[in-house]
Amino acid sequence: MIEVEGLVKAYQSVTAVDGLSFRVARGEVLGLVGPNGAGKTTTLRCLAGILPPNAGKIRLGGFDLITQPVESRHCLAFMPDEPRLFEYLTVEDHLAFTARMYGVADAAARARVLLDELELAGKERALPAELSRGMKQKLVVACGLLHDPEVLIFDEPLTGIDPGGIRKMKQTIVRRAAAGAAVIVSSHLLPLVEEICSRVLVLSRGKAVLLGTLDEIRASAGGDASLEEIFLRVTGGS
Amino acid sequence: MSVSPSPLPLVFFTAKRMLRNASRRKLGRLREPRYMIGFLVGAAYFAMLFMRPGRAGRTPTPPRFPGHMNEILLVAGAAALAAAALLTWLFRKGEPSLGLSEAEIQFLFPAPISRRALLHYALLKAQFPVLLSAFILTIVSGRRGNGAAILTGLGLWLLLTAVHFHNLALAFTKARWNELPPASRRATKIVAFAVAGSALGMLVVTFGAGVLAAASGPGKERFASLGGLVAALQSGPFGPAPLALLAPFRWILAPLLAPTARAFSLALPPALGLVGVLYACVALTAVRFEEATLSQASRRAALRARRGAGRLEALPSEKRRGTVPFALAPRGRPELAIVWKNLLAWNRTSLRRQAAIVASLAAALFSASALLATPSADAAAAIGSAACLALTALLALVTPLGFRIDLRGDLEYATLLRTWPLAAERLVLAELGAPAAVAVLYGWGGIAIALAIAAGRVVRAAFLGAAVPPPPASAPFLRFEALVPVALTVAVFLPSLVALALVVQNASVLAFPAWFPAGRKRAVGLEQSGLRMLSFFGTSLVLALALVPAALLAGPLIFFTFRPLGFWSLPIAAVFAALPVLAEAAGGVFLLARLFERFDPARDLGS
Numbered sequence: 026m027i028e029v030e031g032l033v034k035a036y037q038s039v040t041a042v043d044g045l046s047f048r049v050a051r052g053e054v055l056g057l058v059g060p061n062g063a064g065k066t067t068t069l070r071c072l073a074g075i076l077p078p079n080a081g082k083i084r085l086g087g088f089d090l091i092t093q094p095v096e097s098r099h100c101l102a103f104m105p106d107e108p109r110l111f112e113y114l115t116v117e118d119h120l121a122f123t124a125r126m127y128g129v130a131d132a133a134a135r136a137r138v139l140l141d142e143l144e145l146a147g148k149e150r151a152l153p154a155e156l157s158r159g160m161k162q163k164l165v166v167a168c169g170l171l172h173d174p175e176v177l178i179f180d181e182p183l184t185g186i187d188p189g190g191i192r193k194m195k196q197t198i199v200r201r202a203a204a205g206a207a208v209i210v211s212s213h214l215l216p217l218v219e220e221i222c223s224r225v226l227v228l229s230r231g232k233a234v235l236l237g238t239l240d241e242i243r244a245s246a247g248g249d250a251s252l253e254e255i256f257l258r259v260t261g262g263s
Numbered sequence: 264m265s266v267s268p269s270p271l272p273l274v275f276f277t278a279k280r281m282l283r284n285a286s287r288r289k290l291g292r293l294r295e296p297r298y299m300i301g302f303l304v305g306a307a308y309f310a311m312l313f314m315r316p317g318r319a320g321r322t323p324t325p326p327r328f329p330g331h332m333n334e335i336l337l338v339a340g341a342a343a344l345a346a347a348a349l350l351t352w353l354f355r356k357g358e359p360s361l362g363l364s365e366a367e368i369q370f371l372f373p374a375p376i377s378r379r380a381l382l383h384y385a386l387l388k389a390q391f392p393v394l395l396s397a398f399i400l401t402i403v404s405g406r407r408g409n410g411a412a413i414l415t416g417l418g419l420w421l422l423l424t425a426v427h428f429h430n431l432a433l434a435f436t437k438a439r440w441n442e443l444p445p446a447s448r449r450a451t452k453i454v455a456f457a458v459a460g461s462a463l464g465m466l467v468v469t470f471g472a473g474v475l476a477a478a479s480g481p482g483k484e485r486f487a488s489l490g491g492l493v494a495a496l497q498s499g500p501f502g503p504a505p506l507a508l509l510a511p512f513r514w515i516l517a518p519l520l521a522p523t524a525r526a527f528s529l530a531l532p533p534a535l536g537l538v539g540v541l542y543a544c545v546a547l548t549a550v551r552f553e554e555a556t557l558s559q560a561s562r563r564a565a566l567r568a569r570r571g572a573g574r575l576e577a578l579p580s581e582k583r584r585g586t587v588p589f590a591l592a593p594r595g596r597p598e599l600a601i602v603w604k605n606l607l608a609w610n611r612t613s614l615r616r617q618a619a620i621v622a623s624l625a626a627a628l629f630s631a632s633a634l635l636a637t638p639s640a641d642a643a644a645a646i647g648s649a650a651c652l653a654l655t656a657l658l659a660l661v662t663p664l665g666f667r668i669d670l671r672g673d674l675e676y677a678t679l680l681r682t683w684p685l686a687a688e689r690l691v692l693a694e695l696g697a698p699a700a701v702a703v704l705y706g707w708g709g710i711a712i713a714l715a716i717a718a719g720r721v722v723r724a725a726f727l728g729a730a731v732p733p734p735p736a737s738a739p740f741l742r743f744e745a746l747v748p749v750a751l752t753v754a755v756f757l758p759s760l761v762a763l764a765l766v767v768q769n770a771s772v773l774a775f776p777a778w779f780p781a782g783r784k785r786a787v788g789l790e791q792s793g794l795r796m797l798s799f800f801g802t803s804l805v806l807a808l809a810l811v812p813a814a815l816l817a818g819p820l821i822f823f824t825f826r827p828l829g830f831w832s833l834p835i836a837a838v839f840a841a842l843p844v845l846a847e848a849a850g851g852v853f854l855l856a857r858l859f860e861r862f863d864p865a866r867d868l869g870s
Contacts, residue, residue, distance in 0.1 A: 036865065036866075070678070070865075073681070073682050074681050074682060075677075075678045075681040075682065075864060076863070094686070098684040099684040101682065103682050105678065109676055109678060109679045111604060111608070113607055114604065114607060115584050118587070118604075118607065121591050121593070122600050125591050125592070125593055125594075125595065126597045126600045126601075126683055126684070126685075127684065128593070128597070129593050129594075130593060130594055131593075133593075150581060150584045150585070152578055152579075152584075154578060155578070
């Protein structure tokens with residue numbers, strides 16, 4: 026479960042996130058969309074504990090991110106848009122490292138399943154320099170899922186992945202939510218959001234301009250407009 | 264009809280904007296007080312270095328060579344240049360790359376400019392590093408003979424430009440050969456290889472014979488006969504041909520080695536003519552350079568990325584990738600995972616294997632020390648032991664500076680580190696673990712080797728009846744009885760000293776990330792060299808201050824206990840001295856944790 030209340034993050038004179046509040050329940054996939062510079066990545070980075078917020082409360086899995094940072098991070102997996110991997114660690118080294126960091130007892134068995142699921146089997150001894158961008162992204166996801174986190178945050182999870190990989194990645198996200206994880210997916214791909222997200226949060230200039238299920242959002246827009254049309258209308262796009 | 268724009272404004276525009284933007288960015292940082300303070304300290308340090316009394320107003324004395332030495336320098340230099348050029352014609356592959364960056368390729372290749380203009384853009388752009396190199400070399404070498412520094416600079420510029428044009432002409436020519444039909448290509452390469460090989464062989468034989476002849480005279484005559492080197496070369500087995508071959512190389516070197524302004528002006532026309540000919544070779548050779556330029560740009564970008572991650576060596580082999588420092592169980596303290604990861608960043612090797620190597624080395628040196636029966640063996644063993652100890656102490660100081668397998672390296676991954684379920688203090692402590700372990704374990708290994716060497720002589724004396732000779736009065740610590748407590752002192756004090764040095768180094772990166780960049784890379788450039796000097800100066804100062812309490816504790820202790828305990832007072836004092844240093848290091852870890860919490864990846868790394 027993810028609870029955000031009155032989140033504010035400012036950089037000097039720019040307020041990137043301005044009083045944002047929302048909740049993501051277990052089993053739910055929240056789609057986070059917004060134009061460039063809307064504050065999506067800043068919001069996700071605050072949720073992941075990378076950036077300290079200026080105001081507001083964040084609770085992950087029932088733990089306060091500010092006062093109980095270690096416990097809340099134990100519940101979390103953050104998959105950034107740009108895969109950050111240690112250049113000198115192989116695929117299996119990354120998994121071994123993550124297992125120890127999160128104390129995963131049956132790490133070997135879980136790693137085997139994840140490598141198969143994400144089509145990384147056979148690449149165990151590969152270094153990041155030898156992986157394509159899509160494979161790097163998959164390795165980040167494998168490391169994130171290894172400790173079976175309650176909270177999953179994906180920032181542009183489909184970048185650089187081939188069509189087969191896209192299908193598997195979508196299945197992975199939906200399966201984790203079905204297993205009880207609270208998931209946030211930030212993406213510019215509105216069809217992806219329509220396909221896998223149970224609720225949508227539209228951000229514009231750091232503020233929530235729409236929040237609800239797809240049906241609720243369509244109803245509020247007064248008809249059966251597509252998400253793209255609604256998105257452009259509320260964010261001021263043409 | 265559109266006209267291809269001149270490349271000159273393009274080059275100056277990009278150079279001017281890059282310089283302006285870089286300067287603005289650097290000056291913008293000075294608005295923050297911490298960078299301003301750092302800048303003022305650095306400026307004061309460099310001012311002290313370059314403007315101290317005794318240096319100011321001192322005019323460097325230019326080296327003066329007799330006339331025949333100038334001629335010899337010219338001939339020898341021309342021969343070296345000729346040999347290098349011939350070797351490149353023999354072995355260098357033809358890759359007609361213009362040396363452009365990926366961004367330049369992206370913007371300029373599809374742009375409406377002619378290939379000739381693109382070539383000129385690349386040639387002009389290459390002049391910036393050529394001019395900078397000429398400037399730096401002029402500063403380093405100073406004036407030559409009676410010529411002014413500006414003439415030295417001009418001579419260097421001509422030489423470097425000629426080398427650049429020659430290498431490009433070579434690459435273009437070889438690329439042209441590769442475009443020939445297979446039979447013609449093979450024949451051309453065979454002929455070229457034969458000509459270049461013969462010319463190189465002729466040079467080697469002629470010079471070998473000439474130098475032997477010139478140097479064959481005894482004593483003072485040998486030097487005097489060097490003046491006749493040129494004559495010896497002319498009368499060699501190939502007659503005047505070798506000197507004729509050297510002519511263009513002498514032309515291009517002559518302005519640089521000209522002893523007077525008049526000699527320079529006389530040497531200038533042939534050198535300029537040669538540069539012109541080389542330019543014509545480059546400009547008139549029609550060759551496809553796009554693929555090679557793109558390929559080189561990609562390789563450079565990949566290399567930069569690897570340098571950015573601090574790895575210049577080749578990727579480890581498939582076999583080595585299975586080797587880890589130690590087996591990492593999935594459960595246990597997570598800090599060990601960070602130490603394990605950072606040890607892998609340093610070297611993909613097993614700690615157990617390294618311990619076995621050190622033990623084998625110690626055993627081998629012990630055996631050699633015990634078995635050697637030569638009269639000088641005792642002195643050699645004593646000096647070897649002491650050298651080993653000194654090396655160990657040096658290692659302890661240098662290792663924390665050189666190995667960036669800690670927060671300094673990992674701060675590039677700050678966005679990832681922040682998501683790890685570890686409190687900041689534990690994370691910082693774990694990050695310091697790997698370099699500390701490397702420095703301390705290798706230090707202790709060095710101490711063990713030092714003791715093994717000395718122990719060999721003692722065992723020999725005890726079991727083979729040979730007497731251990733008394734040490735020289737000036738070096739009482741070379742006695743084995745003294746070596747053990749001295750070694751123990753180093754072993755006891757080493758961990759605390761390493762910990763403190765690591766804390767100071769990491770604190771500088773965390774507090775001033777724009778001045779001491781994060782990452783395993785060691786940035787290069789004049790500014791970075793200066794910053795490294797400043798960092799070393801700051802580290803030394805902080806360490807010296809931090810060691811004051813240790814010295815205040817250990818000094819009196821040694822003073823009062825040395826008479827009854829002798830050298831054994833040293834390890835006891837080391838224990839007491841290590842306590843305040845460890846306490847300071849612990850305080851430093853707390854400070855580092857706070858700095859890490861305040862570290863903003865978006866602001867400090869731009870990520």
